[in-house]
Amino acid sequence: MTSGPIGLDLAEVSKANVPQLTDVPAAPGPINEKNEKHLIIPDESSPSVSDEKDAFPDADGKEYPTPEEVETLRRVCGTVPWSAYTIAFVELCERFSYYGTTVVFVNFIQNPLPEGSTTGESGTDGQSGALGLGQRASTGLSTFNSMWAYCMPLLGAYMADQYWGRYKTIQISIGIALVGHIILIIATIPSVIAHPHGAVAAFSIGLIIFGVGVGGFKPNVSPLIAEQYEAKNPKQYIKIQKSGERTIVDPVMTVSRIYMYFYLMINLGALAGQIGMVYAEKYVGFWLSFVLPTAMFLCCPVVMFLMRNKYARRPPTGSVLAKALKLWGLAMKGRWSIDPIRTVKNLRADDFWEHVKPSHLGQNKPAWMTFDDIWVDEVRRGLKACTVFLWYPVYWLAYNQMINNMISQAATMELHGAPNDLINNIDPIALVIFIPIFDIVVYPGLERMGIRFTPLKKIAWGFASASASMIAACVTQYYIYKLGACGDHPSSEDCESPAPINVWVQTIPYLLIAFSEIFASITGLEYAFTKAPKNMRSVVTSVFLFMSAISYAIGEAFVSLSADPLLIWNYGVIAVLAAIGGTGFWAAHHKLDKQEDKMNFIPESSFKGRKLSYGGQAA
Numbered sequence: 098m099t100s101g102p103i104g105l106d107l108a109e110v111s112k113a114n115v116p117q118l119t120d121v122p123a124a125p126g127p128i129n130e131k132n133e134k135h136l137i138i139p140d141e142s143s144p145s146v147s148d149e150k151d152a153f154p155d156a157d158g159k160e161y162p163t164p165e166e167v168e169t170l171r172r173v174c175g176t177v178p179w180s181a182y183t184i185a186f187v188e189l190c191e192r193f194s195y196y197g198t199t200v201v202f203v204n205f206i207q208n209p210l211p212e213g214s215t216t217g218e219s220g221t222d223g224q225s226g227a228l229g230l231g232q233r234a235s236t237g238l239s240t241f242n243s244m245w246a247y248c249m250p251l252l253g254a255y256m257a258d259q260y261w262g263r264y265k266t267i268q269i270s271i272g273i274a275l276v277g278h279i280i281l282i283i284a285t286i287p288s289v290i291a292h293p294h295g296a297v298a299a300f301s302i303g304l305i306i307f308g309v310g311v312g313g314f315k316p317n318v319s320p321l322i323a324e325q326y327e328a329k330n331p332k333q334y335i336k337i338q339k340s341g342e343r344t345i346v347d348p349v350m351t352v353s354r355i356y357m358y359f360y361l362m363i364n365l366g367a368l369a370g371q372i373g374m375v376y377a378e379k380y381v382g383f384w385l386s387f388v389l390p391t392a393m394f395l396c397c398p399v400v401m402f403l404m405r406n407k408y409a410r411r412p413p414t415g416s417v418l419a420k421a422l423k424l425w426g427l428a429m430k431g432r433w434s435i436d437p438i439r440t441v442k443n444l445r446a447d448d449f450w451e452h453v454k455p456s457h458l459g460q461n462k463p464a465w466m467t468f469d470d471i472w473v474d475e476v477r478r479g480l481k482a483c484t485v486f487l488w489y490p491v492y493w494l495a496y497n498q499m500i501n502n503m504i505s506q507a508a509t510m511e512l513h514g515a516p517n518d519l520i521n522n523i524d525p526i527a528l529v530i531f532i533p534i535f536d537i538v539v540y541p542g543l544e545r546m547g548i549r550f551t552p553l554k555k556i557a558w559g560f561a562s563a564s565a566s567m568i569a570a571c572v573t574q575y576y577i578y579k580l581g582a583c584g585d586h587p588s589s590e591d592c593e594s595p596a597p598i599n600v601w602v603q604t605i606p607y608l609l610i611a612f613s614e615i616f617a618s619i620t621g622l623e624y625a626f627t628k629a630p631k632n633m634r635s636v637v638t639s640v641f642l643f644m645s646a647i648s649y650a651i652g653e654a655f656v657s658l659s660a661d662p663l664l665i666w667n668y669g670v671i672a673v674l675a676a677i678g679g680t681g682f683w684a685a686h687h688k689l690d691k692q693e694d695k696m697n698f699i700p701e702s703s704f705k706g707r708k709l710s711y712g713g714q715a716a
Contacts, residue, residue: 160335162345167694171544172347173336174354180407181325185359187397188318189366194274194394195311197370198281199242200518201225201378201386203504205285205300207235215287216382221514225378227290228297232588236501236659242304243497244649247642249312254639255418256313262413263317263635264405270317271398274310277303278391285383316639321408322359323352323626324634328409331701349627349697353552354536356623360614361532364525371525375516414632414705421476421633423465428453450477468704475630478696479637482628485553485686486641488560491678492617493648494655495563495671499524499610502659502667503570503603509577509587510600520603527611535615552620553683553690559617560679566609567672573602574664585662627697632705 162170204217208226211219217227230238257266280303283289289296327348336346370393374386428450432443443449454470455462499521508517543550578585581596621641629637658667 162333162335166335166343166345167333170335170343170345172350173338173344173541175326175330175346175348175351177351177355177358178325178329180404180409181322181355183400183404184318184322184325184408185362187400188322188359189362190393190396190400191271191274191311191314191318192363192366193370194278194390195370196367197374197390197393198278198307198387199239199500200371200374200521201383202239202242203235203501204378204518205383206230206238207232207505210290214382215290216384217285217290217378218380218382220380224508225383225516227285227383228293228300230297232505232660233656236505237653237656238301238304239501240497240649240652240656242308243500244646244653245305245308246311247315247644247646247649249309250316250639250642251312252309253313254316254635257317257635258413258418258633259415260413262410263321264401264408264410266313266317266635267321268398268401270310270313271394271401272310273313274307275391275394277305277307277310278387278394279303280306282384282387282391285387287382287384290383315642316635319356319359319622320626320634320638321410323355324409324411326351326355333698349623352627353540353620353623356619356626357532357536357615359622360619361529364528364532368522368525368529371522372519375519379516411631411634417630417632417704418636420465420468421479421630423463424453424473424476425480427463450474469702471700472630472702472704474699475702476633478699479629479633481689481696482624482637483640485556485624485682485689486621486644488556488678488682488685489617489621489641489644490648490651491674492560492563492613493645494651495567495675496610496613496618497648497652498567498570498668498671499607502664503606505588505659506570506574506577506664507600507603509581509592509595510598510602511595512600515600517600520600521607523604523607524611524614527608528614531611532615549693551690551693552624553686553693555616555620556624557679557683559613559615559620560675560682562609562613562616564672564675564679566606566613567668567675569606569609570603571665571668571672573598573606574668578662578665588661631701 204225205227207228207230208224209229210217210227211223211225217225219225253266253270257263261269280299284296284299284303289299330346330348330351333345333347336344338344370390373389377386377389432440432446432449434440434443450473451457454473455466455468456470458466504518504521507520540550576598577587577596580598581587581592582594583589583592583596586592587596622638625638625641626634655667655671658664658670
């Protein structure tokens with residue numbers, strides 16, 4: 098699904114920075130599905146940067162870079178609009194509710210009710226539990242929950258791009274998730290826990306409804322936050338620093354910063370939810386650890402409603418996904434071969450997309466081809482992003498160990514009064530600490546040194562860090578088996594003494610996982626936003642999220658390794674797979690890395706879909 102290099106030189110990249118005759122939002126406030134105003138900016142008669150020696154200012158006084166400046170000037174971030182922070186707060190509340198609820202799933206499913214307890218609370222020295230179904234059942238159900246929640250973004254994205262728009266889809270999804278929350282609360286009522294079969298049934302129904310709501314929320318909130326900046330600053334422009342240095346304010350770098358702090362807010366919410374709910378579970382009961390996240394989740398619709406007229410919003414544009422698939426099918430005609438190597442070469446041919454552009458087909462173009470040549474380039478770029486995402490299931494396979502097996506691993510070590518499902522909060526704590534360090538120190542430092550740490554390079558480093566994390570977990574498991582009194586069965590009910598290893602040794606794998614998220618997970622959201630056609634951003638983001646679902650499905654095959662005495666093999670195999678995946682990823686995409694600027698600054702297509710967008714004409 099890839100093709101040859103995108104045919105843009107530096108002059109064209111620079112020209113793309115100058116406002117073209119396209120529909121661009123004038124300001125965040127009035128731009129939404131009901132009030133489709135737009136700003137028409139200078140047309141093609143305006144002087145082009147690529148035709149002039151010096152950059153020229155537009156009507157707003159912004160100066161755009163020349164081709165030489167695009168190549169040589171240092172790039173800096175722009176100012177993040179305040180409306181983006183309110184969306185980040187909504188995400189914080191949603192992640193508090195999600196992680197606060199799911200963090201106690203393992204104990205709720207795996208461990209039996211403590212003696213004398215009706216709510217699952219255990220006190221300081223006991224182990225919380227409710228259903229007593231064992232580790233494999235807890236791993237299987239928690240994996241299903243995660244897989245389901247990351248399958249649903251495909252549906253949520255389709256509904257947003259085609260029918261409802263991102264804002265409305267988010268609000269509807271919040272309502273669905275609230276229903277799921279309420280059913281999960283019912284499953285934790287003491288009188289329901291007393292009948293395990295009924296509790297399991299209610300819990301399972303709640304999981305399914307909860308996952309539908311989460312799936313509709315996730316692929317739409319992340320594009321919405323970045324669009325708040327793009328609405329006012331869609332192109333690169335020159336900024337003179339106080340030192341007199343000429344720099345380029347880069348929308349891509351700014352979007353990267355937005356997603357960095359968006360992810361920080363995710364982890365602040367996750368951190369507060371997880372820490373608070375494991376103590377609520379341990380000292381009060383599971384019902385409280387499900388009620389409090391639901392209460393926090395109620396902040397989401399309130400903030401979204403109050404800000405409804407302040408957000409920049411792109412309306413739904415209709416059947417663009419169908420057109421994109423038809424376009425790819427047309428491009429594939431005559432390129433299939435029984436020889437898979439020949440087929441791959443045909444897919445990568447330089448003319449793969451050129452021969453299906455409307456200008457090339459002329460009068461022979463099909464009736465459904467109502468778009469322009471630029472939209473073909475946008476689709477090509479979006480599909481390239483999807484091929485990048487195809488490597489992510491291997492990465493997520495390593496990441497997912499911290500939400501099930503590593504929680505169980507902690508229970509077999511010396512806890513010193515800490516709940517076993519508290520330790521994995523090292524990950525969000527590390528992210529909250531290191532995200533600002535990477536944003537303020539590491540990434541700008543690399544830029545000053547002339548090192549372009551591009552998205553694909555970050556992703557490759559993310560794979561390496563994830564592999565190192567699994568190696569650390571594997572070594573820890575080896576010493577649990579070696580030093581523990583129960584040998585290679587420390588999780589058995591008959592084992593009463595933990596391995597003589599302090600549980601905080603898990604800091605090493607959790608720190609490495611946190612670094613991998615900064616490199617790979619945050620960058621994946623950024624890559625989906627910057628590479629997707631603007632009227633398919635939710636869909637491309639959902640493809641990125643769907644890779645997690647595929648990973649969880651693969652993880653089901655590892656359930657048989659998720660028990661003693663096979664856990665060393667579990668972590669070791671996943672470490673090897675992550676290392677191989679990272680190597681294969683870079684080998685497959687290192688040439689694409691060189692096209693980063695060319696892909697980012699393809700001019701925006703005038704094709705909007707079957708519905709009006711920002712005052713533009715329906716196609």
